[in-house]
Amino acid sequence: MNIIVVIKQTFDTEAKIAIGSDGQIDATGVSLVINPYDEFAIEEALRIQKKFGGEVTVVSCGGPRSQEAIRTALAMGCDKGVQIDETALESADEYVRAEVLAKAISEMPYDIILGGRIAVDDGSSQVAVRLAEALNIPSVSSVVKLDIENNVATATREIDGGTEIIEVPLPAVITAQKGLNEPRYPTMPGIMKARKKELKVVDPADLGVSGLSAKMKVQNYSLPTPRQGGKKVDGEPAEAARELARLLREEAKVL
Amino acid sequence: MNFALTEEQQMVQDMAKSFAEKEIAPYVEEDEENHYYRREILTKMGELGLLGWSIPEEYGGNGMGWMEGVIALYEIAKVHTSWRLGISGNCWGPAMTINEYGTPEQKEKYIPGLVSGEYVGSFAITEANSGSDVASMKCIAEDKGDHFVMNGSKMWISGGHTSDIGLVYAVTNPGAGAKGISCFIVDYNNTPGIERIPIHTKFGMWPAPTSELVFENAIIPKENLLGPLNGGFKICMWMLNNTRMGCATGAAALSAACLEGSIQYANERIQFGQPIGKFQMIQQQIAEMKLEDEAAKYLVYKAAWLKDNKLPSQQETSMAKLYACNAAVHAANLAMKIYGSYGYSTEYPCARWLRDAKQFETLEGTSNIHTMIVAGIELGYQPNR
Numbered sequence: 001m002n003i004i005v006v007i008k009q010t011f012d013t014e015a016k017i018a019i020g021s022d023g024q025i026d027a028t029g030v031s032l033v034i035n036p037y038d039e040f041a042i043e044e045a046l047r048i049q050k051k052f053g054g055e056v057t058v059v060s061c062g063g064p065r066s067q068e069a070i071r072t073a074l075a076m077g078c079d080k081g082v083q084i085d086e087t088a089l090e091s092a093d094e095y096v097r098a099e100v101l102a103k104a105i106s107e108m109p110y111d112i113i114l115g116g117r118i119a120v121d122d123g124s125s126q127v128a129v130r131l132a133e134a135l136n137i138p139s140v141s142s143v144v145k146l147d148i149e150n151n152v153a154t155a156t157r158e159i160d161g162g163t164e165i166i167e168v169p170l171p172a173v174i175t176a177q178k179g180l181n182e183p184r185y186p187t188m189p190g191i192m193k194a195r196k197k198e199l200k201v202v203d204p205a206d207l208g209v210s211g212l213s214a215k216m217k218v219q220n221y222s223l224p225t226p227r228q229g230g231k232k233v234d235g236e237p238a239e240a241a242r243e244l245a246r247l248l249r250e251e252a253k254v255l
Numbered sequence: 256m257n258f259a260l261t262e263e264q265q266m267v268q269d270m271a272k273s274f275a276e277k278e279i280a281p282y283v284e285e286d287e288e289n290h291y292y293r294r295e296i297l298t299k300m301g302e303l304g305l306l307g308w309s310i311p312e313e314y315g316g317n318g319m320g321w322m323e324g325v326i327a328l329y330e331i332a333k334v335h336t337s338w339r340l341g342i343s344g345n346c347w348g349p350a351m352t353i354n355e356y357g358t359p360e361q362k363e364k365y366i367p368g369l370v371s372g373e374y375v376g377s378f379a380i381t382e383a384n385s386g387s388d389v390a391s392m393k394c395i396a397e398d399k400g401d402h403f404v405m406n407g408s409k410m411w412i413s414g415g416h417t418s419d420i421g422l423v424y425a426v427t428n429p430g431a432g433a434k435g436i437s438c439f440i441v442d443y444n445n446t447p448g449i450e451r452i453p454i455h456t457k458f459g460m461w462p463a464p465t466s467e468l469v470f471e472n473a474i475i476p477k478e479n480l481l482g483p484l485n486g487g488f489k490i491c492m493w494m495l496n497n498t499r500m501g502c503a504t505g506a507a508a509l510s511a512a513c514l515e516g517s518i519q520y521a522n523e524r525i526q527f528g529q530p531i532g533k534f535q536m537i538q539q540q541i542a543e544m545k546l547e548d549e550a551a552k553y554l555v556y557k558a559a560w561l562k563d564n565k566l567p568s569q570q571e572t573s574m575a576k577l578y579a580c581n582a583a584v585h586a587a588n589l590a591m592k593i594y595g596s597y598g599y600s601t602e603y604p605c606a607r608w609l610r611d612a613k614q615f616e617t618l619e620g621t622s623n624i625h626t627m628i629v630a631g632i633e634l635g636y637q638p639n640r
Binding site: 072 | 267269303305317319
């Protein structure tokens, strides 16, 4: 089975976000990781491979540092890596990335494509679904359990207040939700082997997708307002409760 | 000269950090309270290749060397100092020493299990009346032709009663001092005549077991002699020059833990209307901790680099161990001051840091011994090995 995992390199979830003087998010000195939801996708890919054999290719659209994320995926056990060099794109948004990924992946053999259900940085949840559309194959999002048999994927996904089980023919795009599995650590021998595995850098121009321009423009970034200190409402319980209700209605305006 | 980690080293660091945070951190308080040795952590370390540094791949080695090993151990020990012993006890002690001095049969029999975490390893040198003066040991192994008979005792042995395989140093030529000591591979599970008594009175390092070993006519097969008969002293010094890296790295990591905790506390604790980190006297303490942690780390890296390049490293290993243990004790002291009353409460980690830091001044060569080594080599009284 040919398995493709699409991953994104994101800020470490504990990283402190700062906005530089140019108004952009400043990544200097920030440690970058594989988007945690994409780690579930990698783990699932490796489990599918263990069951059915085949090859796991990890694909990422990003700048030069995204190679670190791909290398880590290779250390976890993926076989090959492809970095689509985002710096060569004029502009990139979810639409552009999905189109570029679709073009690159359409030239590879694939039976299933896995990704995370959301990237923890911009939280758009768009790329994997757009990718499925661009490839004209079905997709199932937020999957917590996945079974494959006779070229059919049975995916259990979370819905409001419950779960839903969906059957799709392969090839399909599946996005991973927390709970799907427990991602493995790269082993030390795995890290050593990763160096020798193929990591291809692809120029988007060579994919014949030049001229794509982003449909979305980020106007500006701003940090959330720092948390204010709490307020203590003193007095007799009944009176305090009344005062609290008044504050919630008139000051916080949440009632 | 290049201070940057390679891509692989960066991955090792990230992996070890994530492993320590997920697999070790959740149990720190519980295991401290119960003085509990959590064997499965070592098993997991073995499975992930964290016990196979500088060991040939045919025996299960992970294909990496000293530098990667100290980078990994630093992250692990930063979370829980007791777990610095995992790598020393299995890899840098027994596995590496058997790899250097063992016969092909010995290597094949013992190294893979030590590296995979199937066995817990240990080594035993110290006795009740023989500490810094290693050659004064009394535990004796009498040559009986096809086997040795071991009698005597060992004291303060890390992992003594929890280990499966241990290196035990014993006298084989009484009266010959350093020239009358040999090294034996002891299979603790299959050797009658060994009593292993847990020591419960340690000041710190509670989840890392320590024991007294008593040998009473213990039969050690001839093929378990490691290296030449009466050649054990040299093996012992060679081994200590490796295992001391576990102390040096563990101590440097402990100073880093104290620093990280202190920074967090100094930024959160408000007094006189501002975080206490804004006060110069706290800044002085943070600066001292930062300087010493950084210096300790680079001394450890330097010694690791020398070892990877097969260059003499005894002086650098002693410098790293001596400096890092001073840094750890100092940092633990300062952390306790910065945390104030919370620092003196066992609900915060300062007490553990201080308990664990004090070990480093004593074990695997006291600070006095390391001072002698550094000065002796510097003055030209002994070669750097």
